Amino acid sequence: MSTLHAIPRPVIERMVLYLRQCQRLEREGIDTVSSTELGEAIGASSAQVRKDLSFFGQFGQRGLGYPVQNLERALRPLLALDREWKVALVGAGNIGRALCTYRTFRERGFQIVALFDSDPRKEGCTWARLKVLPMSSLRRTVAELGIELGIIAVPVEAAQNVADQLVAAGVKGVLNFAPTHVTVPSGVAVRSVDLAVELEQLAFLVTRSSAP
Amino acid sequence: MSTLHAIPRPVIERMVLYLRQCQRLEREGIDTVSSTELGEAIGASSAQVRKDLSFFGQFGQRGLGYPVQNLERALRPLLALDREWKVALVGAGNIGRALCTYRTFRERGFQIVALFDSDPRKEGCTWARLKVLPMSSLRRTVAELGIELGIIAVPVEAAQNVADQLVAAGVKGVLNFAPTHVTVPSGVAVRSVDLAVELEQLAFLVTRSSAP
DNA sequence: CAATGTGAAACGCTTCACAGCG
DNA sequence: CGCTGTGAAGCGTTTCACATTG
Numbered sequence: 001m002s003t004l005h006a007i008p009r010p011v012i013e014r015m016v017l018y019l020r021q022c023q024r025l026e027r028e029g030i031d032t033v034s035s036t037e038l039g040e041a042i043g044a045s046s047a048q049v050r051k052d053l054s055f056f057g058q059f060g061q062r063g064l065g066y067p068v069q070n071l072e073r074a075l076r077p078l079l080a081l082d083r084e085w086k087v088a089l090v091g092a093g094n095i096g097r098a099l100c101t102y103r104t105f106r107e108r109g110f111q112i113v114a115l116f117d118s119d120p121r122k123e124g125c126t127w128a129r130l131k132v133l134p135m136s137s138l139r140r141t142v143a144e145l146g147i148e149l150g151i152i153a154v155p156v157e158a159a160q161n162v163a164d165q166l167v168a169a170g171v172k173g174v175l176n177f178a179p180t181h182v183t184v185p186s187g188v189a190v191r192s193v194d195l196a197v198e199l200e201q202l203a204f205l206v207t208r209s210s211a212p
Numbered sequence: 213m214s215t216l217h218a219i220p221r222p223v224i225e226r227m228v229l230y231l232r233q234c235q236r237l238e239r240e241g242i243d244t245v246s247s248t249e250l251g252e253a254i255g256a257s258s259a260q261v262r263k264d265l266s267f268f269g270q271f272g273q274r275g276l277g278y279p280v281q282n283l284e285r286a287l288r289p290l291l292a293l294d295r296e297w298k299v300a301l302v303g304a305g306n307i308g309r310a311l312c313t314y315r316t317f318r319e320r321g322f323q324i325v326a327l328f329d330s331d332p333r334k335e336g337c338t339w340a341r342l343k344v345l346p347m348s349s350l351r352r353t354v355a356e357l358g359i360e361l362g363i364i365a366v367p368v369e370a371a372q373n374v375a376d377q378l379v380a381a382g383v384k385g386v387l388n389f390a391p392t393h394v395t396v397p398s399g400v401a402v403r404s405v406d407l408a409v410e411l412e413q414l415a416f417l418v419t420r421s422s423a424p
Numbered sequence: 425c426a427a428t429g430t431g432a433a434a435c436g437c438t439t440c441a442c443a444g445c446g
Numbered sequence: 447c448g449c450t451g452t453g454a455a456g457c458g459t460t461t462c463a464c465a466t467t468g
Contacts, residue, residue: 098310202385
């Protein structure tokens with residue numbers, strides 16, 4: 001059933017991974033894949049793969065598996081990845097620089113089209129063909145370029161304020177790299193990537209498993 | 213009960229956030245915090261906070277709340293964050309550079325003590341006081357410096373191979389930034405941060421909410 | 425016959441609601 | 447009286463198992 005009504009959160013993440021794997025298989029010239037193979041590639045069970053895909057429709061052939069090309073072509077529009085997304089990046093620091101030039105973003109259809117920083121000393125600098133713009137021009141730029149997503153790569157103290165400004169400018173999704181919780185109004189999506197928390201979790205897991 | 217037996221995965225992530233919030237409150241001179249306040253700070257319910265903390269022990273005072281300083285001092289060793297962790301970073305590229313100089317790592321007790329890259333042209337370069345070392349010296353360096361964690365910041369094609377080498381060198385936890393699934397033997401912890409997947413999920417969420 | 429699609433069972437996490445206690 | 451600590455209920459996700467079908 002392809003109601004698309006309530007897709008469980010974890011399913012969305014895996015769907016993206018299935019799509020990516022299909023694209024890899026296509027490049028390798030493989031044209032059929034089983035749920036078991038797809039599962040192994042992304043670290044999930046075959047039952048999981050079949051359940052996940054069934055949220056969006058019926059893509060497989062019983063006895064055979066999933067036709068890679070068909071699946072890829074079906075998934076791309078369902079996941080809204082059949083088009084380009086324009087992204088505003090706020091924070092011309094350490095992390096911001098890496099994201100500016102991160103090739104996988106562009107390969108996957110995400111184009112960083114504007115770079116902002118509140119530090120006037122950075123204003124005018126150019127990174128990866130992007131001029132650093134002042135925060136005062138955020139609103140206008142988002143509207144003019146039709147930017148829909150924003151990335152926060154500023155220090156903790158500024159993160160919530162930047163989130164508010166992005167939302168006020170009309171951005172509909174925010175990816176936060178500052179190690180703090182940010183709130184946005186309903187109707188706007190947020191995700192946080194907290195690099196230190198990732199390492200901290202690893203540290204815990206490591207000591208747990210080595211001390212039975 | 214402080215059995216520490218089976219801590220649910222999501223609890224671990226939030227525990228780290230509680231600790232961080234305690235440290236912020238301590239710096240602000242606040243000495244008591246309620247489960248409601250802690251929850252708001254990290255985006256969880258008060259019941260969640262109380263349940264989570266109860267996995268590790270009883271830290272609160274009924275009618276009052278949690279003494280910030282006590283909680284902080286109790287949590288730090290429980291989460292294995294009362295010591296320094298040495299980290300090896302593999303991949304002197306785009307992402308690698310940002311991680312080398314990422315201050316929050318050091319502030320939270322994670323010290324990147326060695327940097328590796330398989331490209332001989334990068335060998336000998338110095339980033340943030342770290343010389344780029346060849347992969348052939350990984351094993352020796354991990355042993356000599358007592359490195360326990362590894363970060364993978366290499367292209368997709370090399371990721372699994374680097375993971376294998378890190379594990380062979382004796383690393384017990386791996387943080388993977390390559391947009392692919394990596395497998396490690398049991399007894400080693402892995403976490404993956406997939407930047408493109410984060411944006412792709414946002415894209416899906418944005419189109420879902422704007423098309424009812 | 426092999427592999428999908430899917431109800432039903434199992435599991436794990438979150439929320440509820442209230443007893444317990446400073 | 448206020449807020450913690452916690453069994454029990456509720457909910458969402460994963461796994462199971464098998465009927466279904468090219």
